[in-house]
Amino acid sequence: FNKGQFFWKWPKAWPYPISIFFGAPIYNPSNVGTVRNAVVDLGATAVATRSEKMTQLPREFIRRCKQRKRVKKAADSSGDEVTGGMMLTRTLVLRRLLNRHVYDADEQFVGLLLPPSLAGVMANMAVALDRKTAVNLNYTVSSEVLNSCIEQCGIKHVLTSRRFMSKMNFDLDAELIYLEDLKDKPTTGDKLVSALQAFAMPSRMLEKSLGLDKITSEDVLTVIFTSGSTGTPKGVMLTYGNVGSNVEAIDTVVHLGKQDTLIGILPLFHSFGYTVTMWGAMALDVASVYHFNPLDGKKIGKLCEQHKGTVLLSTPTFLRTFLRRATKEQFETLDVVVAGAEKLPTELCDAFEEKFGVRPVEGYGATETSPLASVNVPPSRSSGDWDVDWKEGTVGRPVPGVTAKVIDPDSEEERPIGEEGMLLIKGPNIMKGYIGRDDLTEKVVKDGWYVTGDIAKLDDDGFIQITGRLSRFSKIGGEMVPHIKIEEVINQVLGANEEDGLLAAVTAVPDPKKGERLIVIHKVIDQSPDEVREALQAEGLPNIFIPSSDSFHQVDVLPLLGTGKLDLSGIKQTALDQFGDA
Incomplete structure (x- = not known):
């Protein structure tokens, strides 16, 4: 099955290679979910083997550019x-x-400090065509953090632009290379040779001349530093095989084609933006259009209308901006909206569908999974009635070639279907490791399984439901107390709406008597802490889930990361600064 068809398709190769894999026998399975999981596990092994032989991304970029030689590729x-x-x-x-x-x-290793733009994408492609490792640096953090990333990778040069850096105030331990300064450097020979290579030279000959045939799936394509929402950023090494398998999986699930135009607004320093909106657009037969500010809903709406955008990849935070700033007519051509990086509320889906006529679906992943691990299939790209491929309230099934399981966090024994536990992911998308930190890699990648840190459960159809994050639980009086559950009810009580986002966030600080103490960091609200506590009791929350009246702290804004999701580390630090010695 491919591109919506079982039959009447030209084969990608002739003769078409077929591999057959045999797994361990299953004796007396108690339910269909057991059989499904075994097949999916075997499929992950098969795809991992196939990814070693897949065409690497820079070669696909060349072929797709030649395929769209005289047709719009990007804007x-x-x-x-x-x-x-x-x-x-x-x-x-x-x-x-x-x-x-x-x-x-x-x-x-080559550093890049560029927003989502043609310049940013071309710079990344130029680095890849040289078989160098791109490190897109996070321009929403401090110089100290950036210099730590530069040091970890041994970066000597950072590609950027004068216009972009004029808005920043960085003091970096690397030489800045301004792309504008290179504009007058090309010779007639540079332009002529490059044009002949692009328009006349056969793809295979060009690839060989650039040495791209020497790339292996285990070579490192990029280092992406984690967002740091729960701790210090770490450099995640993603290989050609990691990112390539993810691009292939996205194409298989969403069925992208030449009729599609992808709206790229996610930062390139974020794995979602790097893999999906950049390499997904460059390595597949689609067009793309980029904008540097994902919160500029009005401009993004105009771009979508102008270029007839069909696919939007976003976060729930950015979707709320579009609800306020974009018009129905501007998003009229949108056919697919996928959100990730944070939980996608049903109320937001309802509001977005009511205004724009397309319902967002949720995906799930992490930088360490390249990033996509699972996704619901958008209704407009569904394969038909013969299989369930979308369940709201879940983050979908694992993408092709990826498998998931749930284990007991303490005993590490696999949990039965329907029971909560620690979510583990396995497949060709799992990172090579943290750069220079084998000790940290060994803690999170065990026998090929990536330990996500998320609490989840699987259903009989293989869909994943995220119920919390281990780091977002507090152990109070011997009981596990979920921050997210409390946070959801508090925001409901406070009347938070989908357009304005969260009014409060829940974290915890050490407590000498109970182990931990719940803290509520909130924006300006109408209710007093006691009124909020009474409302939580009325909602039926256990007493242990209800923060004390002296555990509320008001701030002007809740700290966010560049991706738009809550900066959990910043929220935690705010609580420690205010209540740490209490």
């Missing part, structure tokens, strides 16, 4: 628009300039 909000042929030509010219004017002979 951005600056008004710049290029065909596939021009995209490849400009990328090849940039590659030549970087080799001649920037790189040292032994330079492998």
Whole structure:
């Protein structure tokens, strides 16, 4: 099955290679879920084996650009628009300039400080065509954090732009290379050779001349530093096989085609933006349009209308902005909306569908899973009535080639279907490891399984329901108390709406008597702490779930990460600063 069809398709290869895998026998299975999980596990092994032989992403980029040689491939909000042929030509010219004017002979890791834009994407493509490792740096953090990332990767040069850096105030321990300064550097030879390579040279010949045939699936394509929502950022090494398998899985699930235009608003330093909205657009036969500010709902709406966008990948926080700032007509062509990085509330789905006529679906993943681990199939891309492929309230099934299981956090024994436990993910999308931190890698990747830190359960159809995060539980009086559950009820009591987002967040600080103490960090609210507590009691929450009246602290805004989700580390620090010694 591919592109919505079982039959009447040209084979991708002739003769078509077929591999057969045999798993361990299943004796007397008690339910269909057991059989399904065994088949999915075997499928993950099969895909991991296949990914070693898959065509690597830079080669796919070349082939897709040549395929769309005279058709729009990408655009951005600056008004710049290029065909596939021009995209490849400009990328090849940039590659030549970087080799001649920037790189040292032994330079492998290249930093990038660029927003989602044609310049940002082309710079990443130029780095990839040179088989170097791109490190897109997070421009929403401090110079101290950035310099730590630079040091960990041994970065010598950071590609950026003067216009972008004029809005920043960084003091970095690496040489900044401004792309504007390279504009006058290309020679006639650079332009002519690059144009001939892009428009005339056969793909295989070009790939071989660039040495792309030497890339293996285990080579590191990028290092992405984790968002730090729950701790210090770590450098996640993602291989060509990791990201490539994720792009292939996305294409299989969403059935992207030449009729699609992907709206790219997620930062390239975030794995969702890097893998899906950049490589997904560059390695598949789709067009893309980029905008640097995901909170600029009005401009994004205009871009979607102008370029007839069909696919939007976002976070719930950004979707709320679109509800306020974009018009129904601007999103009229939208066909697929997928949200990740944080929980997607049903109320937000209802409001978005009512206004724009398309219902968002939820996906799930982590930087360490490249990032997509599971997703609900958008209704418009469903394969039909023969199988269930979307369940609201879940984060979908594991994407093709990926498998999941739930274990007891203490005993590590696998939990039966329907019971909660720690969620583990396995597949070709699991990271190579944390750069320079084998000790941390060994803690989270065990026998090929990535330990997500999320509490979840699986149903008979293989859908995953996330019920909490281990780090977002407090052990109070010997009982596990879920922050997310309390947070949801408090925001409901406070009258938080989907357009304005959360009014309060729940965290905890150490307590000498009970182990931990629940803390509520909130924006300006009408109710007093005692009124909130009474409302929580009326909602039926146990007393142990209800914060004390002296555990509320008001702030002007709740801290957010560049991805739009709560900065849990920042919220925790605010609570410690206010209540740590209480």
